[in-house]
Amino acid sequence: MFYYLVALLIFAVDQATKWLIVKKMELGQSISIIDQVFYITSHRNRGAAFGILQDQRYFFIIITIIVVGAVIYYLQKHAHDTLLKTALALVLGGAVGNFIDRLLHGEVVDFLDVKIGSYDFPIFNVADSALVIGVGLIFIQSFMESKKKETENE
């Protein structure tokens, strides 16, 4: 139950920040936070990561429903490890955050604009961050699990 509250918190922060960007900034407007490194830029994406598959709204909605279903099933049935449950809560909160954008508007609000040297990383949002961190933690947890099994079998 606690992990659903974590997901709800991620979802609420994601939606609140997107709402502020839509209300307080013009599309395309950019505010420098750390010059040459970090900007808040009001952007919309009708695709997935890196803007792939533009305008595949219903495809993304279906994929997200599958992702959310799998995460809830796993949270209920198989996840016992705190790290894994936290990771799944991050993925759940992030997936639902972008899902609501796609369902209501057919596009996702992005605003975190990071420039790494000359490379301008795709503008993303809180939901994307939670998704990437959540998936990263799942990889770390499964790697740790396999290491533990290896030492047990020795």
Ligand SMILES: CCC[C@@H]1OC(=O)[C@@H](C)C[C@H](C)CCCCC(=O)CCC[C@@H](CC)/C=C/C=C(\COC)CC[C@@H](O)[C@@H](O)C[C@H](O)CNC1=O
């Ligand atoms: C993070 C998953 C993207 C997120 O997936 C979602 O919603 C899920 C729940 C539903 C998708 C339809 C299905 C997952 C597709 C898999 C995927 O995408 C592989 C990603 C690899 C990963 C390797 C590290 C890149 C990460 C990139 C970015 C995130 O950087 C922090 C840049 C984000 C910007 O392009 C921004 O415009 C994106 C926009 O906000 C819409 N977001 C989505 O589609």
